[in-house]
Structures are given as C-alpha cells and as structure tokens.
Amino acid sequence: MPKDPARGSVFRIGFAVLDRQIVADDGEHVGKTDDVEFSWNEGEAPAMTALLTDTAALGPRITGRLGRMWRAVLARLRPFDHDEPVRIPIGDVEAFSPTTRLSTPAPEGSRAAEKWLGDNVVGRIPGARR
Known part of the structure; x- marks a missing residue:
C-alpha cells in the first residue's frame, strides 16, 4: 500500500481498525x-466514513455456508426489527490504537444481541445469575 503524502505514513485498516475493541468515552x-x-x-481518494459493529455487520464478511447460516x-x-449494523460515524472516533476510543457515549443499539442472549438464553441456565 503506498504512503499517503499528506499523512506521511501508511494506515492499514485491517490491522489498525478491524476486529479491534471499541470503547465509548465513559x-x-x-x-x-x-x-x-x-x-x-x-476523482478523489476513498474516505472512511463510519465503523460498523454488531452481529449484522459481521455476517456479510463470512462467506459460504457458514455465512448463510449466520445470517x-x-x-x-435479532432483538429488534431491522437487521442493520450499528453505525459509528468516523467523526466520533478519538483514536484507533490500541483500542478504538470514541469521543461520544455508546451508540444506541450497541451490544443489543449480546444483551438479548444474556437475558433470554444464558440467564435461563440454572446458576447463571450468581
């Protein structure tokens, strides 16, 4: 990947952004x-506009039979009606390394699938609430 002359360095999205933990300002x-x-x-270079998170964003990245099963x-x-991923505008990102830190509170709907599974599946296992 060539260097961006305006920035003077290479920014590898696969290394610095994808699969990194996102932490809200709180x-x-x-x-x-x-x-x-x-x-x-x-005539312009592509610009990263948002980060996508949640199980709905992961599904399309998985190919083949496993991806179809995941979807x-x-x-x-899905704990809510739409199957859109949680979208975090790039302007809300304070820093990317080592975790992605936001300058805003957690977006609404983040970790909804995890919360739903915790309440409706894991929470029903005997002894899980201890």
Whole structure:
C-alpha cells in the first residue's frame, strides 16, 4: 500500500481498525469493529466514513455456508426489527490504537444481541445469575 503524502505514513485498516475493541468515552465497551464504510467522489481518494459493529455487520464478511447460516440465525434471534449494523460515524472516533476510543457515549443499539442472549438464553441456565 503506498504512503499517503499528506499523512506521511501508511494506515492499514485491517490491522489498525478491524476486529479491534471499541470503547465509548465513559469506558463502556461497545463491541468490536466488524466492518468499515467508505464513500468516495469521482476523482478523489476513498474516505472512511463510519465503523460498523454488531452481529449484522459481521455476517456479510463470512462467506459460504457458514455465512448463510449466520445470517439465518441472526434473522431469527435479532432483538429488534431491522437487521442493520450499528453505525459509528468516523467523526466520533478519538483514536484507533490500541483500542478504538470514541469521543461520544455508546451508540444506541450497541451490544443489543449480546444483551438479548444474556437475558433470554444464558440467564435461563440454572446458576447463571450468581
């Protein structure tokens, strides 16, 4: 990957952004970055516009039979009506390394699938509430 002359260094998204823990400004763990969103205009370089997190963002990254199974299970267990991932605008990111730190509170809907599974599956296991 070539260096960006304006920045003077290489920014590797796969290393610095994807699968890194996201932490809100209050210290709450939001989740991990499952995908990134880009936008671009003709004649300009692509620009990263948002981080995508949650189980809905991870599904499309998994290919083949496992990916189809993941999306089918997600469609049945999704704790809310839409199957869009949680979108965090890039302007809300304070820093990327070693974890992605936000300058804002956790976005609404983050970790919803985890909370739903904790309440409705794990919470029903005898002794799980101790």
